[in-house]
Structures are given as structure tokens and as C-alpha cells.
Amino acid sequence: xxxxxxxxxxxxxxxxxxxxxxxxxxxxxxxxxxxxxxxxxxxxxxxxxxxxxxxxxxxxxxxxxxxxxxxxxxxxxxxxxxxxxxxxxxxxxxxxxxxxxxxxxxxxxxxxxxxxxxxxxxxxxxxxxxxxxxxxxxxxxxxxxxxxxxxxxxxxxxxxxxxxxxxxxxxxxxxxxxxxxxxxxxxxxxxxxxxxxxxxxxxxxxxxxxxxxxxxxxxxxxxxxxxxxxxxxxxxxxxxx
Amino acid sequence: xxxxxxxxxxxxxxxxxxxxxxxxxxxxxxxxxxxxxxxxxxxxxxxxxxxxxxxxxxxxxxxxxxxxxxxxxxxxxxxxxxxxxxxxxxxxxxxxxxxxxxxxxxxxxxxxxxxxxxxxxxxxxxxxxxxxxxxxxxxxxxxxxxxxxxxxxxxxxxxxxxxxxxxxxxxxxxxxxxxxxxxxxxxxxxxxxxxxxxxxxxxxxxxxxxxxxxxxxxxxxxxxxxxxxxxxxxxxxxxxx
DNA sequence: CGACAAATTTAGCCATGCCTAAAAGTATAT
DNA sequence: ATATACTTTTAGGCATGGCTAAATTTGTCG
Ligand SMILES: [Mn+2]
Ligand SMILES: [Mn+2]
Ligand SMILES: [Mn+2]
Ligand SMILES: [Mn+2]
Numbered sequence: 256x257x258x259x260x261x262x263x264x265x266x267x268x269x270x271x272x273x274x275x276x277x278x279x280x281x282x283x284x285x286x287x288x289x290x291x292x293x294x295x296x297x298x299x300x301x302x303x304x305x306x307x308x309x310x311x312x313x314x315x316x317x318x319x320x321x322x323x324x325x326x327x328x329x330x331x332x333x334x335x336x337x338x339x340x341x342x343x344x345x346x347x348x349x350x351x352x353x354x355x356x357x358x359x360x361x362x363x364x365x366x367x368x369x370x371x372x373x374x375x376x377x378x379x380x381x382x383x384x385x386x387x388x389x390x391x392x393x394x395x396x397x398x399x400x401x402x403x404x405x406x407x408x409x410x411x412x413x414x415x416x417x418x419x420x421x422x423x424x425x426x427x428x429x430x431x432x433x434x435x436x437x438x439x440x441x442x443x444x445x446x447x448x449x450x451x452x453x454x455x456x457x458x459x460x461x462x463x464x465x466x467x468x469x470x471x472x473x474x475x476x477x478x479x480x481x482x483x484x485x486x487x488x489x490x491x492x493x494x495x496x
Numbered sequence: 497x498x499x500x501x502x503x504x505x506x507x508x509x510x511x512x513x514x515x516x517x518x519x520x521x522x523x524x525x526x527x528x529x530x531x532x533x534x535x536x537x538x539x540x541x542x543x544x545x546x547x548x549x550x551x552x553x554x555x556x557x558x559x560x561x562x563x564x565x566x567x568x569x570x571x572x573x574x575x576x577x578x579x580x581x582x583x584x585x586x587x588x589x590x591x592x593x594x595x596x597x598x599x600x601x602x603x604x605x606x607x608x609x610x611x612x613x614x615x616x617x618x619x620x621x622x623x624x625x626x627x628x629x630x631x632x633x634x635x636x637x638x639x640x641x642x643x644x645x646x647x648x649x650x651x652x653x654x655x656x657x658x659x660x661x662x663x664x665x666x667x668x669x670x671x672x673x674x675x676x677x678x679x680x681x682x683x684x685x686x687x688x689x690x691x692x693x694x695x696x697x698x699x700x701x702x703x704x705x706x707x708x709x710x711x712x713x714x715x716x717x718x719x720x721x722x723x724x725x726x727x728x729x730x731x732x733x734x735x736x737x
Numbered sequence: 738c739g740a741c742a743a744a745t746t747t748a749g750c751c752a753t754g755c756c757t758a759a760a761a762g763t764a765t766a767t
Numbered sequence: 768a769t770a771t772a773c774t775t776t777t778a779g780g781c782a783t784g785g786c787t788a789a790a791t792t793t794g795t796c797g
Contacts, residue, residue, distance in 0.1 A: 288745090301788095364614050373608075539756090545775065
């Protein structure tokens with residue numbers, strides 16, 4: 256019996272770093288900073304530096320790292336990050352649709368389990384769900400080959416006043432914010448219009464077909480992304496919430 | 497933001513050791529040896545010694561360890577081991593019943609995922625399945641409180657010739673053996689009778705209502721446990737395969 | 738330019754959990 | 768009772784991935 260071959264498999268930590276780099280480097284080609292990664296991952300900046308050096312050094316390198324100037328993913332690193340992101344979002348959709356989780360409950364379990372999903376399980380979950388396009392928060396699920404439809408979504412706070420928009424996705428990091436959104440009917444697919452009257456980063460909005468405007472706290476508003484009303488209905492016809 | 501509180505949570509390794517000790521210490525009170533644990537876990541005996549010392553030393557101790565004389569679980573350790581075993585068997589039942597896994601495919605994924613199942617997920621899976629009593633191989637699933645029905649099952653090789661028995665469970669460690677059993681109709685709940693004619697640990701058996709006896713290789717026979725025909729039908733009426 | 742603040746990296750540690758090789762204990766068989 | 772075989776423990780390492788504290792670099796402002 257062979258002892259234990261410690262093969263160079265991706266660790267949970269490595270996967271979390273790759274996913275964080277994907278999420279923090281905005282437009283393709285941009286770099287993520289050590290500090291931003293540290294904040295996102297809940298570790299110290301010194302730990303980030305150590306990991307980035309390790310990732311940049313290994314044979315098929317996952318990242319391009321320039322000392323003092325941030326890091327970005329190589330194609331191989333991006334592929335791996337998208338694989339983990341696919342696990343995460345498929346799991347959220349699965350926990351929500353098949354196991355009765357509410358949308359504020361799915362994130363934490365998905366964050367842990369995403370690292371331990373075999374190819375077989377990934378495929379069975381996707382098949383069971385009918386190859387879903389988005390997770391419960393409206394985020395697109397990367398395809399098996401890594402394809403990820405780029406949507407022209409912007410933060411609600413950047414949207415022009417008086418122009419009708421549709422909520423495309425909401426941030427899944429704050430459960431209590433999600434519960435409040437649920438209560439207010441703020442979910443992907445719902446129409447929303449920003450009224451004049453911004454005060455201290457709070458927004459006055461009209462939701463769906465309602466007539467009375469509502470004032471959204473900055474915390475809530477900051478978690479909402481939107482796209483133009485007409486484009487969305489064309490691109491995402493298959494989605495139903 | 498606090499750095500990272502490395503709390504004394506159960507690690508994957510610790511859970512695997514506890515589960516292995518539970519499985520390898522036969523009747524209550526018996527001890528598991530370092531060598532047996534090493535073989536079961538796929539690590540070296542020296543590593544086992546190190547872990548046993550750590551487990552025996554920590555504050556609410558999980559094991560009673562006597563140098564050179566093996567180890568057994570404390571009540572706390574047994575509770576934790578049963579919790580992990582419950583995760584494992586619930587997962588096997590879930591993968592099999594809800595995601596279309598065959599019974600030879602469930603073990604490996606369950607072995608990995610068992611360590612990352614939250615209480616919430618455990619409960620949702622159990623509810624979705626209607627609180628199943630056994631996994632797909634016939635092994636009983638511990639209840640949430642740790643209760644595990646003791647069944648008087650014995651290895652088929654120990655069963656008396658000519659006395660009708662019912663298969664209670666089969667070993668889940670060898671996928672190819674499971675596929676062969678499937679082909680032969682050897683699964684929990686099926687009647688089986690051992691005929692005279694043991695040769696080199698192979699057994700001559702009659703399966704179900706069939707008339708032609710069949711010779712089982714030692715490999716297959718060693719993975720089958722049985723109970724008396726009448727007892728089982730009373731105790732396990734709810735099970736359907 | 739030069740000073741300062743913020744970001745980043747280096748240096749040195751620590752815990753976990755595995756390994757090999759060597760030492761020590763246990764059990765059995767003459 | 769002792770030699771021998773087998774099991775178990777000790778000793779010394781290594782890899783991963785955190786941490787703190789102390790440099791060092793970068794970028795901005797006067
Ligand atoms: Mn994660
Ligand atoms: Mn999400
Ligand atoms: Mn395991
Ligand atoms: Mn099983």
C-alpha cells in the first residue's frame with residue numbers, strides 16, 4: 256500500500272484566492288490589490304503576499320503577479336476561478352430550489368461546499384435543475400466550459416434618474432439586507448426607477464408597478480445592480496423567479 | 497475587523513479518526529489499535545500515534561488512549577463520530593435517491609462531503625428524504641441524538657448452512673464488488689440461504705426465490721451481512737429498495 | 738524635491754498533520 | 768528465560784497557510 260501521495264491538488268485556500276482575484280479585478284486586464292484581497296478573504300495582507308508569490312511561482316502559473324503592483328489571473332487561473340464560481344452558484348440555486356433554503360441562507364453553505372463538489376456531482380446538480388442560468392440572487396452561472404455571459408449591469412446608484420431599469424442581481428453577502436429586500440419586493444426581474452431626491456447616498460425609488468416611492472438606505476441600494484428594462488427582457492427570457 | 501480567530505473547531509482529519517475508531521472498535525469497550533487505524537485511514541502508524549496523543553490531551557477529550565494498548569472513544573467522542581457517520585449515510589441516501597447516483601458511486605463523494613454539512617443542511621436533507629432509516633447499502637443511519645439501532649447482523653460467512661437469512665447490509669468500500677452484487681441481485685432485503693459446499697472461503701448460496709445455487713467469491717461473500725429472516729421483516733418493515 | 742502616510746513585502750513564528758528512520762515495547766515460540 | 772517478530776512510539780523533517788512586527792516601496796502634497 257503506497258503511503259500517501261501528496262499530489263499537487265488545488266487546495267481550498269488556493270481556490271478562494273483565485274475566486275477573490277476574479278471578483279476583485281474588474282474589467283479584464285485590471286489587477287487586484289493585496290489589500291483588497293486581504294479584506295475580501297478575511298486574512299492579513301502579509302498572508303496575501305505569501306500566497307500570491309506561491310501562486311505566481313508554480314509551474315502552470317495561475318496568476319501574473321508584479322510586486323507592489325497587484326495581481327491578475329492567467330487564462331488557466333481564470334478557468335479554475337470560473338469552475339469554483341460555477342460550483343458556488345449552482346449550489347446556491349440547488350439549496351434554494353431543491354432544499355427549501357431562503358435566499359439569505361444559501362451563501363454560507365455554498366461558500367464551504369463549493370470546494371468539494373466532484374465533476375459528477377456538479378453535472379448531476381446541473382441536470383436536476385435543468386442547467387440554470389442564474390443563482391437565486393440573479394448572478395449568472397458560468398457554463399462548464401467557463402463561458403460567462405457578460406451583462407451590461409451597473410450599480411443602482413449609477414443609474415440615471417427617471418429611466419426605467421430592471422434589477423439584474425443583488426449582493427448575497429449580507430443576509431439581513433437580503434431579508435429586507437425580500438420584504439420590499441426587491442428581487443431580480445423587478446422593474447425599478449430612481450426618482451430625483453438623493454440624500455446622503457440614500458435613493459428614492461419606485462418599485463415595480465407601485466405608485467408610492469420608497470427611500471432605500473445606502474446599505475440596501477449599494478447591493479442592487481440593474482440593467483436597461485428592454486435589454487433584460489430579451490436576454491433573460493427564460494429566467495423565472 | 498478581527499484577523500482570523502483560529503477556533504478549536506473539529507478538523508476533517510479529527511473527524512475521520514473518530515469515525516475510524518468507532519468503526520474499528522467492535523463491541524462497546526473494545527479498543528482500536530494504531531495499526532488498524534493506520535490501515536483504515538491510509539496513513540502511517542506514526543501519524544496515528546501523533547493524532548491519538550493530541551486527541552487524548554485536549555480539554556474535553558474525545559478518546560481514552562493507553563500507550564501501546566490502543567484507543568477507544570469517550571462519550572463525547574462517540575457522539576461526534578456518530579454525527580459524522582450520520583452525515584455520511586444521509587448523503588449516500590441523498591445522492592442515490594435524489595441525484596441518480598448508483599450505489600457504487602455514492603461512497604467517495606459522501607466521504608468527502610460528510611465533513612462540511614451544516615446542521616441546517618443535515619436537517620433539510622433528512623426532511624427531503626423523510627428521515628430515512630438506512631443508506632443504500634443497508635447500513636442504519638444514526639438519529640440526530642446519536643441513537644443507532646443495534647441489529648444482530650453477522651457476516652454471511654458465519655451464518656449456519658441451510659438456515660434462511662436476509663441480507664441486511666453490504667460493504668460500500670469496493671465499487672466493482674457492488675456492481676457485481678447488483679448484477680446478481682444481492683442487495684439488502686433479499687433472502688439468501690447458504691448451502692453446504694464451502695471451498696476456499698467461497699460460498700454456495702441460493703438467492704431469493706431462485707432454485708439454482710450460485711458460488712460467491714470470497715471477495716463478494718466477505719462484504720455481505722445478514723440477519724435472521726423473520727426478525728428483519730418485523731424490524732425493518734418500512735424499508736423499501 | 739522631500740516628507741509623510743498608506744500599501745506592500747520581508748522576516749520570523751506557530752499550528753496542523755503528514756512523512757521516514759530509529760528506538761522501544763509487547764508477545765510469542767523455542 | 769530469552770531470542771525473535773511485530774507493533775508502537777519517538778525524533779526529526781517538511782508543506783501549507785495563517786499571524787505579528789519590522790522593513791521597504793509607492794504615491795501624494797507642500
Ligand atoms: Mn470558499
Ligand atoms: Mn449568489
Ligand atoms: Mn471522510
Ligand atoms: Mn454505505
